[in-house]
Amino acid sequence: MREFMDYVHSAFYxxxxxxxxxxxxxxxxxxxxxxxxxxxxxxxxxxxxxxSPNFATSYQLGSVGIVDGSISYLFSSVPLxxxxxxxxxxxxxxxxxxxxxxxxxxxxxxxxxxxxxxDKPEPSLLYGRLYLPQSLVEALVVKRLxxxxxxxxxxxxxxxxxxGGTVLGLAQYDVGKYALEGLASSDGxxxxxxxxxxxxxxxxxxxxxxxxxxxxxxxxxxxxxxxxGGEIYYGTLNKSGGISLGTxxxxxxxxxxxxxxxxxxxxxxxxxxxxxYAVVAGKxxxxxxxxxxxxxxxxxxxxxxxxxxxxxxxxxxxxxEEEEKKKKKKTTTTKEETLKPKDQRKDGxxxxxxxxxxxxxxxxxxxxxxPAPPKQIEEEKPGEEEYAGVLKTRLDQNLRIxxxxxxxxxxxxxxxxxxxxxxxxxxxFRTLGLEIQFSS
Numbered sequence: 001m002r003e004f005m006d007y008v009h010s011a012f013y014x015x016x017x018x019x020x021x022x023x024x025x026x027x028x029x030x031x032x033x034x035x036x037x038x039x040x041x042x043x044x045x046x047x048x049x050x051x052s053p054n055f056a057t058s059y060q061l062g063s064v065g066i067v068d069g070s071i072s073y074l075f076s077s078v079p080l081x082x083x084x085x086x087x088x089x090x091x092x093x094x095x096x097x098x099x100x101x102x103x104x105x106x107x108x109x110x111x112x113x114x115x116x117x118x119d120k121p122e123p124s125l126l127y128g129r130l131y132l133p134q135s136l137v138e139a140l141v142v143k144r145l146x147x148x149x150x151x152x153x154x155x156x157x158x159x160x161x162x163x164g165g166t167v168l169g170l171a172q173y174d175v176g177k178y179a180l181e182g183l184a185s186s187d188g189x190x191x192x193x194x195x196x197x198x199x200x201x202x203x204x205x206x207x208x209x210x211x212x213x214x215x216x217x218x219x220x221x222x223x224x225x226x227x228x229g230g231e232i233y234y235g236t237l238n239k240s241g242g243i244s245l246g247t248x249x250x251x252x253x254x255x256x257x258x259x260x261x262x263x264x265x266x267x268x269x270x271x272x273x274x275x276x277y278a279v280v281a282g283k284x285x286x287x288x289x290x291x292x293x294x295x296x297x298x299x300x301x302x303x304x305x306x307x308x309x310x311x312x313x314x315x316x317x318x319x320x321e322e323e324e325k326k327k328k329k330k331t332t333t334t335k336e337e338t339l340k341p342k343d344q345r346k347d348g349x350x351x352x353x354x355x356x357x358x359x360x361x362x363x364x365x366x367x368x369x370x371p372a373p374p375k376q377i378e379e380e381k382p383g384e385e386e387y388a389g390v391l392k393t394r395l396d397q398n399l400r401i402x403x404x405x406x407x408x409x410x411x412x413x414x415x416x417x418x419x420x421x422x423x424x425x426x427x428x429f430r431t432l433g434l435e436i437q438f439s440s
Contacts, residue, residue: 012076015080024229025181031290034305039404040434048086054075057074068133077124122144125141127141150173190235191236195229202225224255226248228246244265247264272292389407403418405417414435
């Protein structure tokens with residue numbers, strides 16, 4: 001389940017026109033949402049509120065052996081009321097829960113483009129969080145310097161960390177077609193650079209026709225985007241470095257077929273290869289799998305996961321008018337049967353009047369009974385929620401199973417999960433927890 005502050009953070013990026021998916025760090029975000037979800041531990045309660053269009057607060061209290069909690073504050077220079085629905089009972093569940101999410105459309109912009117209402121210059125975000133009783137402090141500052149340039153500065157202060165804390169700086173440059181990032185961290189003097197390049201689909205400079213703009217033949221084509229990139233980093237203090245390469249293909253929201261995402265990453269120095277695949281198997285079901293292999297140690301790892309959405313229960317009902325007509329028909333038929341004289345004639349025998357007139361009886365008119373009205377299901381109202389909850393499961397090579405049930409009851413969001421280890425049948429349940437969120 002997404003925290004309220006992460007939901008507000010996403011609304012800030014949406015308000016400023018920044019695409020979080022166009023980054024090398026988000027290359028595996030689709031499969032990670034289905035395979036790397038966290039199951040709650042113990043009991044945890046979160047109360048959040050958007051006090052003003054620019055200010056949000058969140059308070060969390062938990063119990064996992066000991067009582068702990070946190071206090072969070074967030075300030076945005078851009079009003080978020082228009083792009084953010086703080087009430088938990090009004091927000092669609094897919095926006096609050098981590099699930100399969102299609103890629104967002106790329107926004108093509110350059111430094112020479114004029115300023116628009118979507119690309120406002122110099123918006124900023126300030127975020128702080130205090131964990132108790134550990135006295136751990138988190139801070140985040142986001143500053144938009146231009147429509148294509150953004151800087152972030154995050155810091156963590158704790159006694160168990162080296163030098164009492166660490167600071168991470170990140171500079172991001174995104175023009176839609178490609179995105180570049182440079183980072184520096186005080187932990188080990190880490191320096192890094194990463195980037196991603198997009199081609200195919202909406203990333204092409206030429207305005208290629210979309211599937212919904214052509215005939216039926218174009219609808220069967222897979223309309224998606226290829227993203228390829230890499231990262232390189234080096235620790236100036238420990239004199240060690242690393243490199244990784246990756247590519248991803250994912251369908252776009254305008255694709256008329258089955259949504260899917262496939263990713264391949266390679267770490268040449270460590271010899272690790274990872275391949276992942278996620279697909280929307282049905283309207284309410286998504287599947288994901290991941291396979292990892294090391295060419296040096298020949299060790300492998302795999303994981304499979306699934307999410308299954310549940311719709312609200314709907315009872316079939318009949319219209320009141322049809323029920324009244326049915327009752328009237330029953331009463332009239334019973335009255336006619338009581339008033340109608342009994343006919344003692346056998347089947348095929350003529351009546352007495354027909355015998356006197358030397359003729360046959362006229363055929364009786366066949367009365368066709370109207371078919372019973374079909375049961376009608378209550379139609380979805382515009383404000384009615386589409387989903388009532390989601391069930392997530394995963395299984396890895398160590399026979400560890402994770403179950404997570406997330407949903408909404410009235411104005412409360414709940415997340416109930418457990419972790420099971422099949423190799424230890426004497427104590428299979430490793431974790432068990434319940435998390436409740438409320439925001440206004």
